[in-house]
Amino acid sequence: MSQCLSCVHCGAEYDIRKIRYVCDCGGVLDVKHDLSKLDGAKLVELWERRWGAKRGIEASGVWRYRELMFDVHDEFIATKPEGNTRLYPGGKAAEFAGLPRLLLKHEGENPTGSFKDRGMTCGMTAALMFNSKSVACASTGNTSASMAAYAASRGLPAVIFIPSGKIAYGKLAQALAYGGLTLQIDGNFDDAMALVREVCDEMGIYLLNSINPFRIEGQKAIVFETLQQLDWRVPDWFVPGGKLGNNSALSKGLMELHELGIIDKIPRIAVIQAEGANPLYKMWRDKTEYQPVRDPDTIATAIKIGDPVSWEKSIRGLEWSDGIVEQVTEQEIMDAKAMVDAAGIGAEPASCCCVAGAKKLAEAGVIPKDADVVGILTGNILKDPDAVIGYHQDTLEDRNIKGTYANTPISIKPELEAVKNVLVEKALEKL
Numbered sequence: 001m002s003q004c005l006s007c008v009h010c011g012a013e014y015d016i017r018k019i020r021y022v023c024d025c026g027g028v029l030d031v032k033h034d035l036s037k038l039d040g041a042k043l044v045e046l047w048e049r050r051w052g053a054k055r056g057i058e059a060s061g062v063w064r065y066r067e068l069m070f071d072v073h074d075e076f077i078a079t080k081p082e083g084n085t086r087l088y089p090g091g092k093a094a095e096f097a098g099l100p101r102l103l104l105k106h107e108g109e110n111p112t113g114s115f116k117d118r119g120m121t122c123g124m125t126a127a128l129m130f131n132s133k134s135v136a137c138a139s140t141g142n143t144s145a146s147m148a149a150y151a152a153s154r155g156l157p158a159v160i161f162i163p164s165g166k167i168a169y170g171k172l173a174q175a176l177a178y179g180g181l182t183l184q185i186d187g188n189f190d191d192a193m194a195l196v197r198e199v200c201d202e203m204g205i206y207l208l209n210s211i212n213p214f215r216i217e218g219q220k221a222i223v224f225e226t227l228q229q230l231d232w233r234v235p236d237w238f239v240p241g242g243k244l245g246n247n248s249a250l251s252k253g254l255m256e257l258h259e260l261g262i263i264d265k266i267p268r269i270a271v272i273q274a275e276g277a278n279p280l281y282k283m284w285r286d287k288t289e290y291q292p293v294r295d296p297d298t299i300a301t302a303i304k305i306g307d308p309v310s311w312e313k314s315i316r317g318l319e320w321s322d323g324i325v326e327q328v329t330e331q332e333i334m335d336a337k338a339m340v341d342a343a344g345i346g347a348e349p350a351s352c353c354c355v356a357g358a359k360k361l362a363e364a365g366v367i368p369k370d371a372d373v374v375g376i377l378t379g380n381i382l383k384d385p386d387a388v389i390g391y392h393q394d395t396l397e398d399r400n401i402k403g404t405y406a407n408t409p410i411s412i413k414p415e416l417e418a419v420k421n422v423l424v425e426k427a428l429e430k431l
């Protein structure tokens with residue numbers, strides 16, 4: 001075996017062929033690769049040859065890089081295929097951020113509309129490899145949508161634990177539609193997470209939350225694919241948002257490429273958290289011990305998590321990349337989203353933290369204006385239509401969010417004159 005599971009906290013190693021989610025010390029686990037057996041230049045050559053494959057496992061934007069995933073027989077690989085997402089020039093969002101060279105990697109273009117598919121193909125593959133008969137997760141939405149779809153495609157029952165309160169409609173709709181057994185818990189995400197871990201331990205169901213070490217492996221492919229799209233030229237900054245799985249995967253992927261000599265420059269990582277769910281930001285700013293946030297709250301429901309499991313992996317990546325952590329307000333998230341959307345790209349609220357944060361860091365002079373910056377858009381615009389409509393109809397006052405750039409629908413009489421009046425008023429009469 002050229003991989004094992006290794007504890008991020010104490011370094012203990014475990015057999016990758018046995019199901020295990022955490023170390024005996026309580027620390028989270030990583031898939032550790034023996035990179036000494038791999039040749040970086042040959043890998044790049046192989047990955048370039050696979051680029052654009054029309055079908056089969058290697059048409060996947062995750063399994064294209066299978067040498068850095070984990071050893072598994074083809075028959076277990078559950079791929080749709082995922083990945084192969086676009087890398088957009090930032091357009092209006094770049095202007096808004098004051099970073100003309102901003103690129104946006106749109107992970108909302110995955111099969112179920114979020115980057116979760118990259119981790120899920122690996123997680124579901126592991127479930128099949130372990131001969132598990134069912135899978136479960138606690139989720140703020142996208143993980144459940146993704147898991148339900150991958151489980152359905154392999155005929156496995158999926159059990160989903162959803163926290164009470166608002167879950168974005170697009171995501172709930174997917175979970176139900178793909179046939180996941182959906183349990184709404186009277187409690188927040190962290191409560192749902194504790195419960196699902198207990199249930200999985202007790203009932204032998206395979207756990208597919210981000211504590212699952214295989215999911216992070218698949219998510220590394222975001223950075224592999226981005227760099228391949230840039231012909232392996234490394235940007236100055238990567239700006240992921242989130243509750244820390246994503247940036248942990250990003251830094252792990254970069255570390256492996258660096259160790260293999262595929263890249264020699266180390267980009268800086270700026271992790272952006274929502275002000276209402278900011279445990280890593282607080283720890284960073286105050287140079288204190290990690291402390292979960294109680295009762296997290298943000299319109300960016302995908303990152304509404306007070307106690308993210310991957311915080312130790314995040315810290316490792318931040319230290320390695322001379323990274324930083326920033327936070328953004330609800331208003332900043334939604335204004336940045338309005339600009340990502342107005343650029344014709346579009347993404348769900350949590351995704352747009354990266355643009356809001358990049359703008360803040362550019363204004364503070366931390367990210368130079370001429371820097372090459374890659375932001376990661378994690379989810380599709382259609383995941384959360386309520387947030388979009390609320391902003392554009394300016395009805396988010398309960399969250400103190402103003403529709404600064406609202407594009408409000410206008411009601412008119414069905415008459416030519418009425419249309420003309422509106423066009424004149426909007427200075428669009430020369431259309």
Ligand SMILES: *Cc1c(COP(=O)(O)O)cnc(C)c1O
Pocket residue numbers: 114115116142143210241242243244245246247302303348350351378379380
């Ligand atoms: C899950 C999710 C996040 C946060 O993910 P991490 O892996 O914890 O960083 C951010 N945005 C969207 C759309 C998500 O679905």
Ligand SMILES: [Zn+2]
Pocket residue numbers: 007008009010011012023024025026027
């Ligand atoms: Zn340990």
